[in-house]
Amino acid sequence: MLEPNVFQIPELCGRIARYLSMQDAINCVQVCKEWNTIFINVIWYTIEVDVETNSKLPDQEALAKHFQFIRNLILRNSSLDLIPSSCPNLRSLSIERVSCLQANILRGKQQLIALELKSVELDDASVLWKLVASELHQLRELYLIVADIDQDSIEHFWMVCSRLCTLQLRRVELSRGPDSALDFPQMRSMKIGVLIGLNLEDYRDWFSNCPNLTHLQWAHRTTFPLSTMSVHVVRESWSLLQSLDLHHAIISDKDLAMIVEGMRKVTELFATVAGIGPYTFSALRPHFAGLEALSYPLSHHTRSHLGGDVTCRMINEVLTSCPKLRQLAVGALRPEDLLSKNEQPWVCTSLSVLNFQIGFPRISDPALHHAIFAQLSRLHSLEFLGITGPGNSDAENRQSLDFRLSMGLSQLATLTRLKHILLEDAEQNMELEDLQWLFENLRGLQEVSGRLNMDDNKERELQTTIAMFKTNRYP
Numbered sequence: 125m126l127e128p129n130v131f132q133i134p135e136l137c138g139r140i141a142r143y144l145s146m147q148d149a150i151n152c153v154q155v156c157k158e159w160n161t162i163f164i165n166v167i168w169y170t171i172e173v174d175v176e177t178n179s180k181l182p183d184q185e186a187l188a189k190h191f192q193f194i195r196n197l198i199l200r201n202s203s204l205d206l207i208p209s210s211c212p213n214l215r216s217l218s219i220e221r222v223s224c225l226q227a228n229i230l231r232g233k234q235q236l237i238a239l240e241l242k243s244v245e246l247d248d249a250s251v252l253w254k255l256v257a258s259e260l261h262q263l264r265e266l267y268l269i270v271a272d273i274d275q276d277s278i279e280h281f282w283m284v285c286s287r288l289c290t291l292q293l294r295r296v297e298l299s300r301g302p303d304s305a306l307d308f309p310q311m312r313s314m315k316i317g318v319l320i321g322l323n324l325e326d327y328r329d330w331f332s333n334c335p336n337l338t339h340l341q342w343a344h345r346t347t348f349p350l351s352t353m354s355v356h357v358v359r360e361s362w363s364l365l366q367s368l369d370l371h372h373a374i375i376s377d378k379d380l381a382m383i384v385e386g387m388r389k390v391t392e393l394f395a396t397v398a399g400i401g402p403y404t405f406s407a408l409r410p411h412f413a414g415l416e417a418l419s420y421p422l423s424h425h426t427r428s429h430l431g432g433d434v435t436c437r438m439i440n441e442v443l444t445s446c447p448k449l450r451q452l453a454v455g456a457l458r459p460e461d462l463l464s465k466n467e468q469p470w471v472c473t474s475l476s477v478l479n480f481q482i483g484f485p486r487i488s489d490p491a492l493h494h495a496i497f498a499q500l501s502r503l504h505s506l507e508f509l510g511i512t513g514p515g516n517s518d519a520e521n522r523q524s525l526d527f528r529l530s531m532g533l534s535q536l537a538t539l540t541r542l543k544h545i546l547l548e549d550a551e552q553n554m555e556l557e558d559l560q561w562l563f564e565n566l567r568g569l570q571e572v573s574g575r576l577n578m579d580d581n582k583e584r585e586l587q588t589t590i591a592m593f594k595t596n597r598y599p
Contacts, residue, residue: 141166168193174200218267219244227252230260238265238290250276257283264310265290275299282306293319294343301326308334315369317343332361339392341369358386367392367417377401384408392417405438417451418442443470443499450474450505455481455512459492462499470499476507476541483514484523494532496525501535507543513550524550527576528558537565547574559586563593570594 141149141163149166152159168190187194196216214233218240219225226247230236239260246252249272256263257280266288273281273296282302285291289310294317301322302308311334322330331337358365366389370380373395381403384390390411395404400420408415439454439461449472457480478500484492500509513524527533527547536542545562554576563569571594576586 164190165193170194170196170198172198172200174198216240216265218242225252227255230255234259234262236260236263238267239263240267240269241271242267242269244271246271249274250280253277253280253284256280260284261287264288267292268296269294270296272297273299285311289313291315293317297321302330302333304329304333306333309336311337313337313339313341315341315343317341317372319344335361336364337362338364339367339369340365341371341394342373343369343371344373358383359388363388366390369394371395371419377403380404381407387411389414391415394419402438409441412442412445414448415446416448418446418449419451419453440464440468443472444468445471447471448474451477453477453479453510456514457482459484459488459496463492463495470502473502474505475503476505478503478506478508479510479512479546481512481514482524484525486523488523490531493526494535497532497535501538504538505541506539507541508546509539509542509544510546510548511550512546512548524552527552527554529561533558534561534565536562539566541568542566543568544571544573545569547572547576550574551578552576553578554586555582556585556589559589 141152144152144163144166146167149163152163153167154160171187171194191211192213194211194214196218197211197214198218198220199222200220201222211233212235214236216238217230217233217236218238219229220240220242221244223245224247225241225244230239230252239256253273254277263284264287266284269292278299281298283306285302286306286308287310288308290313291311292315294315296318297320299321308330314334314337365387368383368387368390369392371394375395377400380395380400384393384404384407390408391414393408393415394417439457442449442452442454443462444464452472452475459482462482500506511525511527524547527545527550552575559572559576562572572590575583577583
């Protein structure tokens with residue numbers, strides 16, 4: 125009895141197709157008619173067209189022949205004629221930097237789930253939003269960047285939003301907020317950046333009617349509207365909120381602590397401008413067991429204000445108490461912040477992204493560097509490691525973690541998943557042997573970026589070596 129040929133099982137080939145590169149898929153469709161049928165959808169699954177960067181663009185005939193395979197269509201600086209009039213399986217449509225977009229473009233796209241309009245000039249905004257509200261009932265994700273929703277369009281716009289699960293608005297001008305009676309029952313994720321036209325009452329009415337919100341990103345470079353995030357709103361209206369991203373919000377430590385205290389569960393907290401201090405940290409502590417992402421780059425001014433002992437304890441406690449942490453970014457560190465007095469090991473072994481700013485004295489004990497490399501060696505899931513020096517912000521501690529074999533670099537041999545090392549403003553003095561060791565021992569390493577040696581001639585030699593390694597590894 126002949127053994128079955130696994131490549132004659134369409135379901136299995138379909139699974140294999142998900143992992144193929146575009147060139148591999150093109151090769152597969154040329155094998156035979158059967159494989160052509162199986163693998164052709166990989167080639168046409170996502171079509172990205174940008175007349176400024178793409179030298180080969182699909183023509184109308186090719187699009188018409190394969191339109192049924194297209195799931196994701198991305199158009200930048202391109203003619204809207206490339207959008208097929210009928211595309212029954214299209215799930216995601218992204219249009220960027222296009223003028224005179226007409227509503228008819230969206231007709232026949234009832235299965236559309238995600239729509240992105242970025243820097244798009246609409247021919248008639250009211251007609252477009254009316255069509256979206258009346259025909260695109262499956263739409264669940266809307267990404268709107270640089271837009272003006274006027275009085276004639278606003279009612280239909282908010283009606284569309286009431287059906288969404290994900291909404292991103294950036295540099296958008298709205299003529300008014302939603303009606304206080306309008307609910308947003310399916311809204312799970314909101315990313316808000318530079319909205320014009322809404323007052324605090326509008327925000328309160330809107331936010332209070334999103335009972336299933338789990339993720340909020342506030343990207344305004346302004347003072348955060350604290351009244352809309354009061355403990356009452358968080359506890360009563362946002363019982364499911366667990367991810368809070370305040371990257372550009374200006375908010376005090378006490379006010380941020382009040383918000384965190386109102387959250388029943390915190391898995392992600394990003395606050396690059398917000399003042400995370402002892403109040404917020406105390407509110408966050410009960411969530412350490414389930415915390416997955418944390419970003420709080422401290423400034424040297426914050427360190428001085430809070431006191432070194434406070435910041436040192438905070439950082440140490442995160443590293444030794446958050447077993448599920450996948451992403452961590454923190455700044456203005458000293459070596460002692462990363463090394464607990466009782467030598468307690470880091471437990472965040474699931475970390476895949478680690479980015480920290482650290483400063484060493486110009487003449488520092490090599491044992492400190494060895495000890496930190498030893499702790500880093502425990503992070504077996506790490507894929508990105510970013511080390512930033514203090515720059516000019518800390519005159520006493522101008523150097524960063526020293527990436528040389530003589531300082532303990534070889535301990536990173538355990539980081540087999542590491543793909544990218546970023547050394548920024550770190551005043552490194554790496555030699556050729558240090559760089560060669562990285563690429564020869566970390567087989568998954570794809571990139572080492574940043575200045576690696578303060579000597580210009582050595583730096584050029586190191587950068588040439590990086591290019592050679594990358595060419596040999598990824599020809």
